[in-house]
Amino acid sequence: MxxxxTRSGGFTGREKLSALDTSGRADAADLEELAKRAVAPVADGFRYRxxxxxxxxxxxxxxxxxxxxxxIRTVLGTGA
Structure with missing residues (x-):
């Protein structure tokens, strides 16, 4: 996997991009599970733009x- x-912003506004290939890593299974949980939507969670x-x-x-x-609360006029 x-x-x-990508990280951007901060005081200097610099962007940092890094990639990690889990192939052959001893911790591959843990990293892959963590990645799947990190990108999964929260059940019944709201998304905002x-x-x-x-x-x-x-x-x-x-x-x-x-x-x-x-x-969000102010613009939507609801509890967020």
């Missing part, structure tokens, strides 16, 4: 910051 992670001018951010429960949750 090939797992790729926040667009601010030209910036788009896709989010999913329960991985929301306090600021994102407050913004």
């Amino acid at each position: 090939l797992i790729t992670v 926040i667009t601010v001018d030209d910036e788009v951010l896709d989010l999913q429960d329960p991985c929301l910051s306090d600021a994102q949750r407050t913004l």
Whole structure:
């Protein structure tokens, strides 16, 4: 299994891309299970797309910051 992670943002705004091939690794089964759980949608979880001018951010429960949750509640007029 090939797992790729891209990190961007932060103080310097630099992007870091790294890939890991689990083939032949002693921890392959653990990593593959972790990857499957990480990308699986949360059962009955909401997904959100926040667009601010030209910036788009896709989010999913329960991985929301306090600021994102407050913004969603305010814009939707509901509890998030």
